[in-house]
Amino acid sequence: MSEPTSHDEVTEPTTLAFAAASEVPEPAGGVDAVIGGQPVSERKQARRENWRLIRRRPSFIIGTLIVTVWGVCALLGDRITPHSPLDYRSTPHLSPRGDFPFGTDATGRDVLSRVMAGARDVLKIAPLAAVLGVLFGVVIGMLMGYIGGWFDLGMSRIVEAFLALPVVLIALLAITTLGSSDWVVIGVVAVLFTPVVARTVRSSVLSERSLDYVTSANLRGEKRSFIMFREILPNVMGPIIVELTVRVGYAVFTVATLSFLGAGPPPPSPDWGAQVSDGYRVLGAGIWWTTFFPAAAIASLVIAVNLIADSVQSVLEAS
Amino acid sequence: MTITSAPATTAALSVEDLHVTYNVRGIERAVLRGVTFHVAPGEAYGLVGESGCGKSTTAYAALRYLPRNGTISSGRVLVAGDDVTAMKSSQLRSFRANRASMVYQDPGQAMNPSLRIGRQVAECFTLLGQPDKQAHESALEALKKVRIAAPESVLERYPFQLSGGMQQRVVIAMALAKDPKLLVLDEPTTGLDATVEAEVLDLVRMLRQESDAAVLLIAHNLGIIRSMCDRVGVMYAGKIVEEGPSHQVFDSPQHPYTVGLLRSLPRHGVRKTERALATIPGILPLIGTDLPTCVFVDRCPIATELCRTVEPPEVPVGNVPGRFTRCHHSDRIGDIPQEPVNVDIAMLAPVDDNPEVLELSHVSKTFRQRGKAIPALVDVELNLAEGETLGIVGESGSGKSTLAKTMLGIESLDSGGLVSLDGHGLQASTVRRSAEDKRSMQMVFQNPDSALNRAWSVRRILLRSVHKLTGIKGAEANKRVEDLAEHLRLTPRHLDLKPRQLSGGLKQRVAIARAFAGDPRIVVCDEPTSALDVSVQAAILNLLADLQSAQRTSYVFITHDMGVVRYLADRIAVMYLGRIQEIGLTDDIFKGPHHPYTEALLSAVPSVDGEITTRIRLDGEIPSPANPPSGCVFHPRCPRAIAGVCEVTEPPLVEVSFGHAMRCHIPLEELRVLQQGE
Missing domain, CATH: 3.40.50.300 (P-loop containing nucleotide triphosphate hydrolases)
Structure with missing residues (x-):
C-alpha cells in the first residue's frame, strides 16, 4: 500500500490536491491482466484534467491575459498605437488627459504609444535570452551530472565563481565592450542564466543517472551522448520547462534593468527601461507619468510571466 | 492469547461497517466497502491481502489518520468502547497521545533525523506529563525494554547512526511509551533483512506477553501473520472476504481468493520441476469501481450466475465462532483447479554434463x-x-x-x-x-x-x-x-x-x-x-x-x-561479507547439514505452514566490509563458533560432499549432529 505516512509535508493548498491524488494506490494487479481501456483512458483523462485545472487557476488566466495584451502590442506595434511612438510631437510633459491617457514625455511624444511599442523589444529579447540560457544550461548541467568526477568538480567551482560575480556589472561591461545590439544583449543575458540552469539540471540528472534504465543502456552498449540526450533528457523535461518559464520572467527584468542603465537599444527606441531612465529625473518636479507607466509595464509583464510559471510549476511538480 | 470472536463490548478495537472513500480528481472513490472486525484486549489480529486491497487504509482509519483526501463516509471505529469517528480534534489528539500507537513500515521516516534518540524517546514521556529528568530515565528504561544493546550510548546517537533493525526497535519503544491499549503495526519489517525481521518479530512477541495491548498487524507476508496473529482477516477490494483463527484460515482456506493467495506461494519445498505455481488471473479492481455483488467475482475460478447477482453473506465455517467466508460456494472450494505443470521438465532437470x-x-x-x-x-x-x-x-x-x-x-x-x-x-x-x-x-x-x-x-x-x-x-x-x-x-x-x-x-x-x-x-x-x-x-x-x-x-x-x-x-551460493560461505545443490543447502550462517538464514523465515523451525538467532548486524572480523568473518555472530579457532584462522572453502562446499571449521558430521539435535 502506498498511503502517505505523514500529512504534514504539503503546505501549499493547490499542490495538495495533486499530491493527495497521486498518493492513492495505483491499480495494482496480476500480470495476466490485460490492461483494459479503463486505466489508459484514465491517464489521458488525468492529463486533460490537469490542463483543465491549470486553465481554471486565476493566476494562470490573469497571467495569460496580460501577456496576450503585451503580445498584441508587440506584434502590431505602431499599427495600433494612437500616435507614432517615435515621430509624433506634442507639448512636452502634458499630464494624462483625454487624448493622451498616459501624458507626454520630455520631447512631447505620447507615453501610451511608446509603452505599447516598447513591448516589442522586451518580448523579442527576453524569451530568446531565456531559451538560449536554458539551452546552454541543459547541455552543461547534463554533462556535469552524467560525466561527474573531475569535470563536475571543476565546472561546479566555475559555476559558483560565476554566481558570486555582480551580475549587472559584468553584463554592462560585456555590452559596453561588444556594443549594444539585440544579439549581444540576448547572448549576455543567456550566459548569465546558464550557471543557474546548469545547477538545476545537474541535480535532476544526478538522481536520474543512478536509475537502472541507465545501467541497462550501458549493458547493451549505448554511447554516452545517446544515454544523456535520448534516455535521460526526456525524463528531466519537467524541471527544465519550469526553469524556462521562471527564466523568462527574470529575463524581462534583466533586460529592463540593462536598458535602464543605458545598455539597451539606442534612443529613440521606445524601450521600457530606457523610458524609465529618461523620466525618473523629473519625478521630483511632480511629473510621475513618464516613469510610472513604463515601470508599471515592466512590473505587469514580470508578474504575468511569474503567475504563469507558478501555475505550470505547481502542476508539473505534483505530477 | 485468547481467541475471541463475538463483538464484545470491551473489544480493544471494533471496526463496524467502515466505508472509506478517497477523493481523486474531484470524484469520491470507494476504498473500503464495509469492513467489520473486532480485536479483543491482548489479542493479535492480522490483515492480509495484496497491495491496493485496503489493508493500510484500514489501519490508518483505525486511528483516524487518513490522508487529507480520505473520508470515512459511514461506519464506526471504537477503541475500548470510545467512538474514534465521533471525536473532536482535541479528543482525538489526546486519544492518539495516550491510548493508541502506530508503527510504520519505514522506521527511518518515523524519526526526526536531527534529534538525538534520547530526546525523541524522552519526548514521548514528556507528552505524558513527566518532568524532563524523569522522562530521560523512562527513555532509558524504554530502550532496555526493547532489548537494545548499549542503550546509554544509543540515547546519544542520531537515527542515521542506527541500523534499520535498531531504528525499528526505537520506534517500537516510542510506541509502547504510553502503554497503549491498541498497537497498530503497518508492515513493520518489510524493509528489513530476514534475520533482522526475525529479531524484531521475536521482540514484538515478547512484548505482547508483557502487556495487554491489542495488536493490529498489517503484512503482505503470510508467514509473518501466521506466526504472529491469533486471528486473521483476508482483505480483497476493501472487504474482508474471510476471517478466522490464523491456523485454520491458512490450513483450510474457504474463500477462492485465500486459496489463490496461498497456492501462489512456493511452499512445502516445491520445485520448478514438480509443478508451476498457481496464479490469480485478472487484476484487483481499481478503487472506486462499482462492485455491487461479490468483490472477487471477476477473478474467481468457481463463480456462477448467483455470484453476479447476489452479494454473498458471511457464511459461517464449521462451528468455530467468528470463522466465516464471504462466498456462496464455500462447499465447492475443492473444485478450484490446480495449476498444471507447464514447463518441460526434461529440459529443466539438472544435467551433470551440461557445458559450462x-x-x-x-x-x-x-x-x-x-x-x-x-x-x-x-x-x-x-x-x-x-x-x-x-x-x-x-x-x-x-x-x-x-x-x-x-x-x-x-x-x-x-x-x-x-x-x-x-x-x-x-x-x-x-x-x-x-x-x-x-x-x-x-x-x-x-x-x-x-x-x-x-x-x-x-x-x-x-x-x-x-x-x-x-x-x-x-x-x-x-x-x-x-x-x-x-x-x-x-x-x-x-x-x-x-x-x-x-x-x-x-x-x-x-x-x-x-x-x-x-x-x-x-x-x-x-x-x-x-x-x-x-x-x-x-x-x-x-x-x-x-x-x-x-x-x-x-x-x-x-x-x-x-x-x-x-x-x-538448481544450486545455491550463500554469501556473507563478500565471501561464499556455502555452495551446493538446492537440496543439500536446505536439508543440511548446513553452514551455521545458512542455518540462521533458514530459521529466520516465518513459515506460512506453521512448521516449527529450530531457531538459531544471529546477534547484531552484518559488520562493515571495511573492517572485516579476524579469522572466520562470521565468527562474531556465529552461535556455534569455536573459541580459540574461529577468530584466528579463516576456514577455506572445502568440498564436504560431492558438489557441496562450505567455509567452516566444524566438521560436517558434527554440524549434522548439532543441527539435528535441537
Whole structure:
C-alpha cells in the first residue's frame, strides 16, 4: 500500500490536491491482466484534467491575459498605437488627459504609444535570452551530472565563481565592450542564466543517472551522448520547462534593468527601461507619468510571466 | 492469547461497517466497502491481502489518520468502547497521545533525523506529563525494554547512526511509551533483512506477553501473520472476504481468493520441476469501481450466475465462532483447479554434463573510499552450466549485488581475477566487451520502475534493445519485438503504452523481455520479484522457468526469499561479507547439514505452514566490509563458533560432499549432529 505516512509535508493548498491524488494506490494487479481501456483512458483523462485545472487557476488566466495584451502590442506595434511612438510631437510633459491617457514625455511624444511599442523589444529579447540560457544550461548541467568526477568538480567551482560575480556589472561591461545590439544583449543575458540552469539540471540528472534504465543502456552498449540526450533528457523535461518559464520572467527584468542603465537599444527606441531612465529625473518636479507607466509595464509583464510559471510549476511538480 | 470472536463490548478495537472513500480528481472513490472486525484486549489480529486491497487504509482509519483526501463516509471505529469517528480534534489528539500507537513500515521516516534518540524517546514521556529528568530515565528504561544493546550510548546517537533493525526497535519503544491499549503495526519489517525481521518479530512477541495491548498487524507476508496473529482477516477490494483463527484460515482456506493467495506461494519445498505455481488471473479492481455483488467475482475460478447477482453473506465455517467466508460456494472450494505443470521438465532437470557457460575465478572487488580499501568481494569462485539456475542468497551487504555487477562488467573486478564466458576471458568492464559478449549476458533488475525508461514506450524500449543487441533493423526488428512480446504474454496493445500505464507485473515482464531481446546465454536476475505481490510473483517465476526450458538460458538469481530460491534454483551460493560461505545443490543447502550462517538464514523465515523451525538467532548486524572480523568473518555472530579457532584462522572453502562446499571449521558430521539435535 502506498498511503502517505505523514500529512504534514504539503503546505501549499493547490499542490495538495495533486499530491493527495497521486498518493492513492495505483491499480495494482496480476500480470495476466490485460490492461483494459479503463486505466489508459484514465491517464489521458488525468492529463486533460490537469490542463483543465491549470486553465481554471486565476493566476494562470490573469497571467495569460496580460501577456496576450503585451503580445498584441508587440506584434502590431505602431499599427495600433494612437500616435507614432517615435515621430509624433506634442507639448512636452502634458499630464494624462483625454487624448493622451498616459501624458507626454520630455520631447512631447505620447507615453501610451511608446509603452505599447516598447513591448516589442522586451518580448523579442527576453524569451530568446531565456531559451538560449536554458539551452546552454541543459547541455552543461547534463554533462556535469552524467560525466561527474573531475569535470563536475571543476565546472561546479566555475559555476559558483560565476554566481558570486555582480551580475549587472559584468553584463554592462560585456555590452559596453561588444556594443549594444539585440544579439549581444540576448547572448549576455543567456550566459548569465546558464550557471543557474546548469545547477538545476545537474541535480535532476544526478538522481536520474543512478536509475537502472541507465545501467541497462550501458549493458547493451549505448554511447554516452545517446544515454544523456535520448534516455535521460526526456525524463528531466519537467524541471527544465519550469526553469524556462521562471527564466523568462527574470529575463524581462534583466533586460529592463540593462536598458535602464543605458545598455539597451539606442534612443529613440521606445524601450521600457530606457523610458524609465529618461523620466525618473523629473519625478521630483511632480511629473510621475513618464516613469510610472513604463515601470508599471515592466512590473505587469514580470508578474504575468511569474503567475504563469507558478501555475505550470505547481502542476508539473505534483505530477 | 485468547481467541475471541463475538463483538464484545470491551473489544480493544471494533471496526463496524467502515466505508472509506478517497477523493481523486474531484470524484469520491470507494476504498473500503464495509469492513467489520473486532480485536479483543491482548489479542493479535492480522490483515492480509495484496497491495491496493485496503489493508493500510484500514489501519490508518483505525486511528483516524487518513490522508487529507480520505473520508470515512459511514461506519464506526471504537477503541475500548470510545467512538474514534465521533471525536473532536482535541479528543482525538489526546486519544492518539495516550491510548493508541502506530508503527510504520519505514522506521527511518518515523524519526526526526536531527534529534538525538534520547530526546525523541524522552519526548514521548514528556507528552505524558513527566518532568524532563524523569522522562530521560523512562527513555532509558524504554530502550532496555526493547532489548537494545548499549542503550546509554544509543540515547546519544542520531537515527542515521542506527541500523534499520535498531531504528525499528526505537520506534517500537516510542510506541509502547504510553502503554497503549491498541498497537497498530503497518508492515513493520518489510524493509528489513530476514534475520533482522526475525529479531524484531521475536521482540514484538515478547512484548505482547508483557502487556495487554491489542495488536493490529498489517503484512503482505503470510508467514509473518501466521506466526504472529491469533486471528486473521483476508482483505480483497476493501472487504474482508474471510476471517478466522490464523491456523485454520491458512490450513483450510474457504474463500477462492485465500486459496489463490496461498497456492501462489512456493511452499512445502516445491520445485520448478514438480509443478508451476498457481496464479490469480485478472487484476484487483481499481478503487472506486462499482462492485455491487461479490468483490472477487471477476477473478474467481468457481463463480456462477448467483455470484453476479447476489452479494454473498458471511457464511459461517464449521462451528468455530467468528470463522466465516464471504462466498456462496464455500462447499465447492475443492473444485478450484490446480495449476498444471507447464514447463518441460526434461529440459529443466539438472544435467551433470551440461557445458559450462560462465566461470569466475579469483574474482575480488575492492572499493576505495577516502584512500581506504573496502573489500566487497573476496576471492569468489563460481561456475554456471548451460540451462542452470544458480541462486545467490545472503543478507543485504553480503555482496550479492556487487557480484552480479562484477560479472556483468558494471563494476570492474580487481586484477588477478577472471570472468570467462564459454571458455574465453571477458574484459573487466562492459564498455570494452564485444557486442557478442554484451548480448550474451543481460540483467533483470529488482525494481521495474527504475529499470524501464519512463519516457519511452514499451515498443521503443524493446526495439532499441533488439537493435543494439542483434543489429537487426526496421520491419524485421519490429517483428522480433512482437514475437518477444508474445513470448512474454504481452499483447500488441501493451507495446504502445508507457511503463507507468502498466501494472507492476507487466512492467517486470517488459524488463524480462528486454533482457531476452538478444537471446542471451546468461540472465542475471537481481531480486526480480521482491517488489511484487505473491500472485504476480508466481506468474513471473513461472515465466522465468518457462523461458529457461525453451531456450536453455542460465540464470544467476539473487534473492533474499528462501522459498523462491528453493523453487527456482538448481544450486545455491550463500554469501556473507563478500565471501561464499556455502555452495551446493538446492537440496543439500536446505536439508543440511548446513553452514551455521545458512542455518540462521533458514530459521529466520516465518513459515506460512506453521512448521516449527529450530531457531538459531544471529546477534547484531552484518559488520562493515571495511573492517572485516579476524579469522572466520562470521565468527562474531556465529552461535556455534569455536573459541580459540574461529577468530584466528579463516576456514577455506572445502568440498564436504560431492558438489557441496562450505567455509567452516566444524566438521560436517558434527554440524549434522548439532543441527539435528535441537
